Amino acid sequence: xxxxxxxxxxxxxxxxxACPPRILTDTTFLNSDWTGQVVxxxxxxxxxxFTAFQTVYDGAHGPSRQTNHSWCGQNVxxxxxxxxxxxxxxxxxxxxxxxxxxxxxxxxDANAYSxxxxxxxxxxxxxxxxxxxYVNSGVAFHGAGWTTIARTGLGPVNFGRVSGPGPATPxxxxxxxxxxxxxYTSNGTGYDGCFGTSSVADxxxxxxxxxxxxxxxxxxIDDFDYFDFLNAFFADSMAAxxxxxxxxDDFDYFDFLNAFFGGC
Ligand SMILES: [Ca+2]
Ligand SMILES: [Ca+2]
Numbered sequence: 001x002x003x004x005x006x007x008x009x010x011x012x013x014x015x016x017x018a019c020p021p022r023i024l025t026d027t028t029f030l031n032s033d034w035t036g037q038v039v040x041x042x043x044x045x046x047x048x049x050f051t052a053f054q055t056v057y058d059g060a061h062g063p064s065r066q067t068n069h070s071w072c073g074q075n076v077x078x079x080x081x082x083x084x085x086x087x088x089x090x091x092x093x094x095x096x097x098x099x100x101x102x103x104x105x106x107x108x109d110a111n112a113y114s115x116x117x118x119x120x121x122x123x124x125x126x127x128x129x130x131x132x133x134y135v136n137s138g139v140a141f142h143g144a145g146w147t148t149i150a151r152t153g154l155g156p157v158n159f160g161r162v163s164g165p166g167p168a169t170p171x172x173x174x175x176x177x178x179x180x181x182x183x184y185t186s187n188g189t190g191y192d193g194c195f196g197t198s199s200v201a202d203x204x205x206x207x208x209x210x211x212x213x214x215x216x217x218x219x220x221i222d223d224f225d226y227f228d229f230l231n232a233f234f235a236d237s238m239a240a241x242x243x244x245x246x247x248x249d250d251f252d253y254f255d256f257l258n259a260f261f262g263g264c
Pocket of ligand 1: 213215219224
């Protein structure tokens with residue numbers, strides 16, 4: 001039993017444990033799982049187009065998803081480009097029902113095998129929320145060779161809106177609308193003429209880490225979490241090691257309070 005700030009609380013059955021992250025992976029990219037859409041087009045003729053489909057570009061990699069971009073550009077000042085949102089409809093997370101999100105991590109393999117240095121293909125994670133599409137700036141591919149993109153601990157500020165009427169960044173909090181996940185492909189351009197690139201994606205793995213303040217893992221942060229944490233804390237249970245440093249002390253208490261009252 002622990003005392004603190006003049007308060008003594010008898011331990012109840014409260015058990016605090018880190019809620020497991022949600023992990024979504026795709027290593028085969030079935031056509032039936034994916035759709036694509038041009039969500040940004042500032043090219044000269046603004047008729048950028050694409051095709052995307054399951055392929056076996058590299059036998060060692062197995063099935064992957066190929067994307068071919070086509071557009072016409074112009075050698076003028078100012079940015080021109082196109083962005084395609086590749087959407088996996090089944091990959092959704094509703095913060096109001098499944099819990100607010102602390103962070104998102106992902107890895108993605110990609111290879112732009114037909115992309116000259118002047119027309120690099122960009123790849124990275126994308127999120128659709130409430131009619132807007134947000135992207136995490138990943139890697140620009142200039143030529144042949146598989147590269148793994150790995151990003152960890154991403155918050156809303158790590159995503160920028162490329163289309164839609166929504167706010168500048170997505171909302172991971174309990175007030176956020178449902179999110180649908182996928183990835184983007186993009187091309188920038190600044191030369192006269194019409195161009196095309198071909199590239200492939202494979203092994204997309206997404207980790208959605210819930211907010212630690214949701215102590216009882218029921219998808220909401222409320223008084224039950226508060227009391228479950230206090231019970232564990234005053235019982236000196238390692239379950240109250242909120243900051244994961246293998247001891248239970250006042251730092252855990254204040255870290256929990258910050259998370260709890262901060263909404264995550
Ligand atoms: Ca809860
Ligand atoms: Ca600790």
